[in-house]
Amino acid sequence: MTRPSTVPDTRHGDPATDPPTSGPGTVRQRGRQPRPGRGGVLAIFLTPALVLFLLLVVAPILVASYASLYKWNGFGLPENFIGLDNYTRAFQDPTFRGDLWRGFVLVLLSLVVQLPAALALAMLLNQPLRGRAAYRLIFFAPYVLSEVTTAVLFDLVFSPNRGLGDAIATWLSADAGTVFADPDTVLYAVFLVVSWKYFGLYMMLFLAARQGIPKELSEAAVTDGATAWQAFRHVTLPLLGPTIRISVFLSVIGTIQLFDMVWVLTRGGPIHSSETMAVTMYEYGFRRFEVGYASAISIIMFLLSLVFALFYQRIVLRRDTAGAITNQGGQR
Amino acid sequence: MTGTVNRAQRTRGLVLHLVCVLVGALIVVPVWFGVLGGFKDNGQLSTNPLGWPDPWMPSNYTDILASEVFWRQLGNSLLVAVSSTFLVVAAAAMAAFVFARYAFRGREFLVTLFAIGLMFPFAVAILPLFVLLRGLGLLDNPLGVILPQAAFGLPITIIILRQFFRTIPAEIEEAAVLDGCGSFGFFWRVLLPMARPALATVSVLAVVTSWNNFMLPLVVFTDQSWWTLPVGVQAFQGQYTAETARVLAYVVLSMVPALGFYAVAERQLIGGLTGSVKG
Numbered sequence: 001m002t003r004p005s006t007v008p009d010t011r012h013g014d015p016a017t018d019p020p021t022s023g024p025g026t027v028r029q030r031g032r033q034p035r036p037g038r039g040g041v042l043a044i045f046l047t048p049a050l051v052l053f054l055l056l057v058v059a060p061i062l063v064a065s066y067a068s069l070y071k072w073n074g075f076g077l078p079e080n081f082i083g084l085d086n087y088t089r090a091f092q093d094p095t096f097r098g099d100l101w102r103g104f105v106l107v108l109l110s111l112v113v114q115l116p117a118a119l120a121l122a123m124l125l126n127q128p129l130r131g132r133a134a135y136r137l138i139f140f141a142p143y144v145l146s147e148v149t150t151a152v153l154f155d156l157v158f159s160p161n162r163g164l165g166d167a168i169a170t171w172l173s174a175d176a177g178t179v180f181a182d183p184d185t186v187l188y189a190v191f192l193v194v195s196w197k198y199f200g201l202y203m204m205l206f207l208a209a210r211q212g213i214p215k216e217l218s219e220a221a222v223t224d225g226a227t228a229w230q231a232f233r234h235v236t237l238p239l240l241g242p243t244i245r246i247s248v249f250l251s252v253i254g255t256i257q258l259f260d261m262v263w264v265l266t267r268g269g270p271i272h273s274s275e276t277m278a279v280t281m282y283e284y285g286f287r288r289f290e291v292g293y294a295s296a297i298s299i300i301m302f303l304l305s306l307v308f309a310l311f312y313q314r315i316v317l318r319r320d321t322a323g324a325i326t327n328q329g330g331q332r
Numbered sequence: 333m334t335g336t337v338n339r340a341q342r343t344r345g346l347v348l349h350l351v352c353v354l355v356g357a358l359i360v361v362p363v364w365f366g367v368l369g370g371f372k373d374n375g376q377l378s379t380n381p382l383g384w385p386d387p388w389m390p391s392n393y394t395d396i397l398a399s400e401v402f403w404r405q406l407g408n409s410l411l412v413a414v415s416s417t418f419l420v421v422a423a424a425a426m427a428a429f430v431f432a433r434y435a436f437r438g439r440e441f442l443v444t445l446f447a448i449g450l451m452f453p454f455a456v457a458i459l460p461l462f463v464l465l466r467g468l469g470l471l472d473n474p475l476g477v478i479l480p481q482a483a484f485g486l487p488i489t490i491i492i493l494r495q496f497f498r499t500i501p502a503e504i505e506e507a508a509v510l511d512g513c514g515s516f517g518f519f520w521r522v523l524l525p526m527a528r529p530a531l532a533t534v535s536v537l538a539v540v541t542s543w544n545n546f547m548l549p550l551v552v553f554t555d556q557s558w559w560t561l562p563v564g565v566q567a568f569q570g571q572y573t574a575e576t577a578r579v580l581a582y583v584v585l586s587m588v589p590a591l592g593f594y595a596v597a598e599r600q601l602i603g604g605l606t607g608s609v610k611g
Binding site: 038041042044045046048049050052053055056057058059060061063064067074121124125127129130131132135137138139140141142144145146147148149152153154155156157159164166167196201204205208209253256257259260263264277278281282285286291294295298299301302305306309 | 345348349351352355356358359360361362363365366369381382419422423424426427429430434436442445446448449451453454455456457458459460461462463464479480482483484486490515516519540543544545546547551561562563565566569576579580583586587590591593594598601602605606
């Protein structure tokens with residue numbers, strides 16, 4: 001597993017497809033043969049990563065931005081240049097505008113419900129509590145399940161007439177069997193499933209950060225007469241700032257890309273009421289073969305992520321270079 | 333006085349436990365419903381969704397375990413996960429080595445480029461990636477999933493490894509050079525063995541990411557015999573819409589490897605996630 005023995009052929013350049021058999025070559029370098037110079041070392045070590053990254057990550061983004069200027073069905077070369085029409089179309093498309101709105105709602109819900117709940121649980125698990133290791137293990141477990149598995153499970157849990165949701169609904173004399181079929185509730189239902197899977201991640205991040213804060217700080221506050229809440233509010237919370245801001249960031253980026261869960265649970269329905277940008281893009285790109293238009297949506301998703309990230313880094317995360325206490329403490 | 337303090341503490345502890353148990357129930361009950369549901373038939377599921385199966389019907393599980401389809405999907409997931417992990421860790425370790433220990437023109441630019449790559453999700457690149465893979469003839473070929481996964485895993489892997497490589501003191505490299513080690517020798521015989529914990533961490537992250545990936549295998553594999561577990565689970569659900577119990581059994585079985593892996597590699601996984609955020 002940890003055998004990056006390939007010394008790839010820098011000229012032919014697709015190290016990824018070459019079988020990693022040149023281990024002996026590495027050994028030979030050590031012998032009497034002349035060693036490659038500094039430039040050679042750099043080239044050899046950087047080539048595999050750069051080739052993979054440029055070919056399979058950067059190039060597709062460039063191709064997408066090019067294709068987004070054409071009306072193109074994905075076959076042959078794009079020829080029908082239409083300028084920014086795909087973009088203006090997207091911003092006039094009620095579905096896509098709805099995607100933006102739903103994305104905003106999901107982020108907001110995450111900020112108001114998911115992250116505070118995760119933070120509260122992290123603080124709780126930071127207390128001396130018997131069995132807290134087991135609780136931690138359970139709370140984080142959903143994170144390792146795939147979004148697909150989670151979605152299928154919850155689809156069945158809430159399936160009408162034979163689900164757990166039905167049983168609970170009967171018990172509450174409500175109608176839970178249709179949460180994913182009702183345009184008014186579906187987005188919230190999706191949000192709950194997303195939170196079920198991901199709150200453990202945020203809890204873990206907060207917990208690690210909390211444990212990186214020296215105990216003496218909040219103890220000193222309490223000694224000075226602060227209540228537990230005051231100590232949390234004015235000592236712990238500010239020191240958790242960097243982690244909270246990163247969590248907000250992860251949550252926004254994650255929402256922009258949300259696909260698997262929605263696709264499996266609802267296909268974006270009913271009547272687009274749980275559709276996300278990624279689902280719309282998939283619909284147009286892989287179902288209706290409007291690759292040009294779908295590429296424009298990809299590029300908008302990318303730009304949203306990038307602009308948000310740059311803005312966030314500049315305005316919000318910048319302060320965190322000063323947050324040395326939490327960083328050092330948290331490293332180990 | 334101490335009595336009341338103790339009692340207050342005990343109540344507090346009780347409340348905390350209660351909250352934990354409630355949250356734990358929210359997580360465990362749906363999964364438990366799935367596990368038990370797999371032992372029922374549809375009739376039992378509608379009349380008795382919560383209770384113990386009566387009678388127990390293991391046929392849902394045994395049918396799936398006896399079918400070749402499930403094992404094939406498991407094998408495909410494994411093949412794809414192990415190969416992408418090997419590839420991404422190998423390529424990233426080499427790049428991270430150079431980024432951590434050499435100063436050269438354009439280094440910061442490259443590091444930033446990879447860091448921006450953290451924000452390229454599959455969803456953004458999937459269309460052109462699909463067109464590209466089709467052009468290269470890599471559809472219905474495991475490399476069509478392995479190579480892009482490795483490429484998309486590079487940013488996080490490089491960032492974590494670079495951070496770790498930087499902590500290894502320069503004196504060790506100097507000593508290695510005195511002993512006749514070249515750059516390759518130092519990398520291969522000194523740095524990598526020292527970096528074993530970091531390598532384990534990034535490998536675990538890469539395995540989990542690959543194991544859970546859905547969108548890419550969904551579009552790359554039209555041939556069922558290449559399907560990975562997530563694609564298989566989703567297709568199984570579509571195929572047996574009416575047979576909830578059977579689908580529950582399939583979902584539960586597909587969770588087992590992931591949860592087993594979590595039990596073994598929990599420490600690396602959490603260390604990697606919390607560590608990468610700090611980087």
